[in-house]
Amino acid sequence: MVKAIVFDLWGTIVETGVNPSPSKQVKYFLRVNAPFSDFILTFEHSFMTQEFESLKAGFENVVTDFNLRLPEFVYEKLVGMWNKNTILSKMYPEAEEVLADLRKSGYKIFLLANIDKFSYDQVKEKFKLEEIFDKVYPSFQTGLLKLNPESFNKILEENDLEAKDLVMVGDSVDSDIKAAEKAGITGILLDRNNKREYENKIISLDQLKEQLK
Structure with missing residues (x-):
């Protein structure tokens, strides 16, 4: 049974403020x-x-x-x-409500982000990330990128979880989903434009809770 969800930041919870990325x-x-x-x-x-x-x-x-x-x-x-x-940058419209509902339903929610200190300090304050999430794991603090399975192992160990207890939600097949799977963790692809073929996929965070059942 899923006990906790780890989320990517950019493209998943928060939309980048410039395009191209x-x-x-x-x-x-x-x-x-x-x-x-x-x-x-x-x-x-x-x-x-x-x-x-x-x-x-x-x-x-x-x-x-x-x-x-x-x-x-x-x-x-x-x-x-x-x-x-x-x-x-701005938070996706449904994100805050979905995250609050997940916590209310008993799930632990974590943020795992490849991010520099200066960007993190700004978005942390702007979006109250450390209030929304149970724990945050920014790469500049951990020294680990998402592609390193140790980034997921750290979350498991610190929160007394097993791989089967955790799912990863992100918008990148390579840096989010495959990275999680290397650590034995199920990945759920968030494909907002519905353009990619992937079995375990949602097109909005609103669909996540149903996917967890």
Whole structure:
């Protein structure tokens, strides 16, 4: 029986404030000539698994890891775009009510996010994340990205749960669903545009509770 649900943040609970996504824009600014699936692994590990004194310092670490050199004005564009994303971000209309109902129904709910400290501090306050969720697991604090099964094992161990007790809800097959399945946890894909073929899928968080039965 499912006792707890772990949610992704971006694209699941909160909608990004810029389009294309912030990470895709970083790839564009850096002119990285690699598939996005390869770029994102290095970028998120470099930028989102430790704390930096400033956003610029975080981007400098990314540039170093990609063995690049950037003029100062590009750093300014990166920082501006990254801040714009959190400023314009918004919670999906049904999210808060669904999360509150799940807690009222006895489920533990957790947030597992690949995110930097500066974005997290802003959205934490903006959306009261630490009040909505029982526990939050931002990658810059844990040092673990979702693709690392240890990120899920940490949740299981800290909350005295077994893999069968937990489900993962996210909008990415690779970084949310397959990542959870590597840890033996069932994944539920949130496909808001209903464009992907996946057996265990919902198109709105409103459908989640029925899926858990």
